[in-house]
Amino acid sequence: MGASLLRLHFHDCFVNGCDGSLLLDSTPAFETEKNARGNLNSVRGFEVVDQIKAEVDRACGRPTVSCADILAVAARDSVVALGGPTWKVRLGRKDSTTANRALADSVLPSASMDLPALINNFKNQGLNQRDLVALSGGHTLGLSQCSIFRNRIYNATNIDPAFAKQRRATCPRTGGNTNLAPFDSTPAKFDTAYFKNLVKQRGLLTSDQALSMVDPPINL
Numbered sequence: 001m002g003a004s005l006l007r008l009h010f011h012d013c014f015v016n017g018c019d020g021s022l023l024l025d026s027t028p029a030f031e032t033e034k035n036a037r038g039n040l041n042s043v044r045g046f047e048v049v050d051q052i053k054a055e056v057d058r059a060c061g062r063p064t065v066s067c068a069d070i071l072a073v074a075a076r077d078s079v080v081a082l083g084g085p086t087w088k089v090r091l092g093r094k095d096s097t098t099a100n101r102a103l104a105d106s107v108l109p110s111a112s113m114d115l116p117a118l119i120n121n122f123k124n125q126g127l128n129q130r131d132l133v134a135l136s137g138g139h140t141l142g143l144s145q146c147s148i149f150r151n152r153i154y155n156a157t158n159i160d161p162a163f164a165k166q167r168r169a170t171c172p173r174t175g176g177n178t179n180l181a182p183f184d185s186t187p188a189k190f191d192t193a194y195f196k197n198l199v200k201q202r203g204l205l206t207s208d209q210a211l212s213m214v215d216p217p218i219n220l
């Protein structure tokens with residue numbers, strides 16, 4: 001769940017800033033961002049955010065903390081709980097009253113992006129190559145679905161053959177679309193395994209492996 005909460009914060013922040021808009025369901029006035037390509041049948045953890053929000057509101061006696069702040073704190077605390085570093089989260093984000101599915105479709109990065117596309121995608125958010133590499137370290141946590149990495153494990157040339165074979169065992173050429181595989185061998189531990197894998201061409205997504213092409217390499 002920690003992985004999923006971290007990703008919710010990321011997908012919230014990339015669409016019009018960290019304003020909780022990802023949590024809003026569709027109304028007659030707008031379509032939910034949950035339907036966007038990068039989110040549909042993919043992001044999860046909404047019910048846990050609802051539980052946290054209810055508990056915080058109960059403790060405060062009334063709704064006090066914004067949903068956007070809850071996402072930010074939950075992401076940080078998830079990373080800490082899974083063995084990662086901590087950071088100070090400033091509070092005071094205001095929740096949006098609207099969502100933008102079309103914007104989410106255009107700004108969320110996709111697994112098939114090459115390095116120039118990823119650099120450009122992050123640049124549009126005011127983030128540089130160092131930010132791109134560091135933040136992608138979020139993939140030290142969590143899992144991905146076969147339909148998303150299938151093309152890479154069957155067709156890529158920049159992949160360790162033993163790793164490709166291992167992943168093919170649970171991700172057949174046809175079927176098994178929702179079968180899950182971890183980004184690294186320790187998906188519930190915030191460690192450096194994700195980056196070590198990239199050096200060995202063991203990145204799960206095309207976008208993960210693309211980071212190994214950053215030139216000159218980034219020293220985090």
Ligand code: HEM
Binds near residue numbers: 146
């Ligand atoms: C650099 C561009 C990125 C791309 C293209 C990307 C793409 C993806 C994809 C395709 C998945 C798997 C979705 C699925 O199989 O349903 C995923 C999962 C995940 N992403 Fe990213 N991501 C990126 C950056 C990030 C960043 C910056 C973070 C956080 C700092 C992050 C955190 C996660 C986590 C934790 C998961 C696992 C979620 C879970 O297991 O529920 N990603 N990402």
